[in-house]
Amino acid sequence: MxxxxxxxxxxxxxxxxxxxxxxxxxxxxxxxxxxxxxxxxxxxxxxxxxxxxxxxxxxxxxxxxxxxxxxxxxxxxxxxxxxxxxxxxxxxxxxxxxxxxxxxxxxxxxxxxxxxxxxxxxxxxxxAGEVIGCFGLTEPDHGSDPASMRTYAKRDGSDWVLSGRKMWITNGSVAGVAVVWARTEEGVRGFVVPTDAPGFSAPEIKHKWSLRASVTSELVLDDVRLPGDAVLPEVVGLKGPLSCLSHARYGIVWGAMGAARACFETAVEYAKTREQFGRPIGGFQLTQAKLADMAVELHKGVLLAHHLGRRMDAGRLRPEQVSFGKLNNVREAIEICRTSRTVLGANGISLEYPVMRHATNLESVLTYEGTVEMHQLVLGKALTGLDAFR
CATH class of the missing domain: 1.10.540.10 (Acyl-CoA dehydrogenase/oxidase, N-terminal domain)
Incomplete structure (x- = not known):
């Protein structure tokens, strides 16, 4: 064997x-x-x-x-x-x-x-990484409800003029191009916006306690004039940005397990070397129970990610299944990080170890690309056929 x-x-x-x-x-x-x-x-x-x-x-x-x-x-x-x-x-x-x-x-x-x-x-x-991009959907007052976005684009001759604000935008202030979603008379449309366009600015958001090793910005569009061909021609409506989000959520299903693995492996190694009461704490039943439970959830999450990946490669992955993976894996990853912190005791809050850093990062991952509640409601609708979003 x-x-x-x-x-x-x-x-x-x-x-x-x-x-x-x-x-x-x-x-x-x-x-x-x-x-x-x-x-x-x-x-x-x-x-x-x-x-x-x-x-x-x-x-x-x-x-x-x-x-x-x-x-x-x-x-x-x-x-x-x-x-x-x-x-x-x-x-x-x-x-x-x-x-x-x-x-x-x-x-x-x-x-x-x-x-x-x-x-x-x-x-x-x-x-090639020569140009960094960002994605402008979330607004200061509209996160889980993008249909209520206020950013709008109007035609002016052959041009488009965009006005509005987007919030919590990763890569915003270092991006060379932004994909911005806005309301139009035709419905929600996407626009390819060079960030050097007059009227575009991206002030960086400071004072974060999560995702601190990441560039997060606000996007301000103050009558940004774009040529007519700046609009994405192949989609009208929220199905455009939502399909992009589904693709990104798939990556989170895997990524969350990476954070969980880093914390779990740290806890295992710490438990084998940290001594209390004359022996390593990994030799105590309560510590072993924590490690066993974390291992089960970690490897179940990776197995789930593998399964969803095979379905995506076969062209059979549904958005509800992505919600299943995102909901489960991020929730379990946070619990693994928190349990790992208890194994490390006071050392768990030190940046000498990765545990607290991953735990605080996952607090953002838990709510971006769809909050826990939104993914629960996606699954609830799939299970009952009844829409509880409104």
Whole structure:
């Protein structure tokens, strides 16, 4: 039967091809070299320095828009993209968010709904990390209810003029292009907005206690004039931004398990070396119960992510199933982080260990890309056929 692999309790690596493993190991190695030695300092300082350099490095790895085809994108499988998200978030949720917003939101929107000229202009440079993108949907007063957005676009001759504000926008102040969703007379439309356009600004949001190693901004659109071909031609209505969100949520299903794994592995190693009452605390039944319960939820979550990835690769993944994965995996990841903190005791709050950093990051992951309540209601509607959103 072979030896028991503590790092892979269920033998999930057997589900992966050599190509899958190569992607995972490449991203894991990059995170180990470029993120882990510095991320505690970035987090404490509340900044992500050299973000453009990091983006270019991620582009060289093929991690930006990696599941998209053509235009310089890697054309990787959904499972490979998920594995990359897991490894990135094992480093920090802010790094995974950078990649997720770039590829699954901004690039995905242009790739799926853009015109050929828009794709050729933006996607190759975004895939290479030469241009960073952001995605403007959430507003100061409208998060879970995007249908009530106030940002609007009106026609002025052959041009469009955009006005409004977007809030909590990852990559906003470092982006070269923003995909902004706005109300029009025709319905909700998406616009490709160069961030050097007059009237566009992106003040950075400070004083965060979560996702501190991440760039978060407000987008201000003050009569931003765009040419007529700035609009995404292939979609009208909320199905556009919501399909982008579903793609990004899929990455979170994997990524949350990366944060959970980092905390779990820290707790296991700490429990084997920390002594109380004359022996390692890992030898006490209550500690072992915590470790066993965390291991069960961690590996169940990874198995769920694998299953959803295979369904996405087969073209059969439904939005309700993504909600299932996001709801379960983020909720369980937070619990694993909190339990790991109890194993470490007072040391659990120190940035010498990654546990509290991951726990506070996951508080943001819990509510962005759809709150717990929204995903519960998605599943509730699927189960009953009754819409409880309103």
């Amino acid at each position: 072979g030896s028991f692999d503590v790092a892979d309790l269920l033998g999930l690596d057997e589900l992966l091809s050599p190509e899958d493993l190569a992607v995972r190991d490449t991203v894991r190695r990059w995170v180990g070299e470029r993120v882990l030695p510095h991320v505690a300092q970035w987090y404490e300082a509340g900044e992500l320095p050299q973000v453009r350099e990091l983006a270019r490095e991620l582009g060289s790895l093929g991690a930006l828009g990696m599941s998209l085809e053509g235009y310089g994108c890697a054309g990787a499988s959904a499972v490979q993209y998920g594995l990359a998200c897991l490894e990135l978030e094992a480093g920090d949720s802010g790094i995974r968010s950078l990649v997720s917003v770039q590829g699954s939101l901004a690039m995905y929107a242009i790739h799926r709904f853009g015109g050929e000229a828009q794709k050729r202009e933006w996607l190759p440079r975004m895939a």
